[in-house]
Amino acid sequence: MAVVRVGGADVVYTRLGRGPVVVLVHGAGADGRMWEPQVEALADEFTVVAWDEPGSGRSGALPAGFRLEDFAWALAAVIEDVGLGPAQVAGLSWGGTVALELYRWRPDLVRSLMLVDTYAGWKGSLAPEEVAARVEGARRMLAVPREEFDPTLPGLYAAGPPERFAALLEAMGRDVRPESMAIQLSLMAEADESDLLPRITVPTLLLWGELDARSPLDVAYAFRDAIAHAELVTLPEVGHMSNLEAPEAFTAAVRAFCRVHA
Known part of the structure; x- marks a missing residue:
């Protein structure tokens, strides 16, 4: 475990293995533990780094006014x-x-991108009515008393949470801070990174669950059309949390891509 202080927050990350560096960036309502299968599997060949972003996991609280740019x-x-x-x-x-926001501000730090079941921000990838529905759903989720708070967003899995990671998911869920998740979802709702996609020049892997209900394949196709030479790999019968639903296939795709572009 290592700690770096930036933007008024202590940011914790794990580092395992040796070789070219691969950095894993978790989703909202999670922390670096969501990458546990990939960290362990890829460390035989790569230096694998998984952070707990500010406001998540072992990292410090989000400073006031933290923006998407500050996360980058x-x-x-x-x-x-x-x-x-x-x-x-x-x-x-x-x-x-x-x-993506990191690439906007510091492309010199990015050798390649692996964009997984993601968005160019909700505003940049989803219809306005879908964004509005998600914002309202988040408002209801966050309005409950803290003891009743459940950070599990709808549509994360194709066939329910994978049993073998039940303990991991439960532990992460207990540690989610509602105030951090509120900021993450608010920033996601307002973000529009679509202008950046045609300007990406590094090798890019698009890795998507075939049955992703939160970021459907239409979003992946839009990314593929916008990013020159992007490679799209779909994982069959897998939803939004593809790295946990099909960890072996997911890790194999990441390994193959990283070997080529190390």
């Missing part, structure tokens, strides 16, 4: 602290939007 600068600070040069950066869902 915090991620940049982690990559610089690792000290192995530009990274291959993978982000799932909200984490993919953060990875």
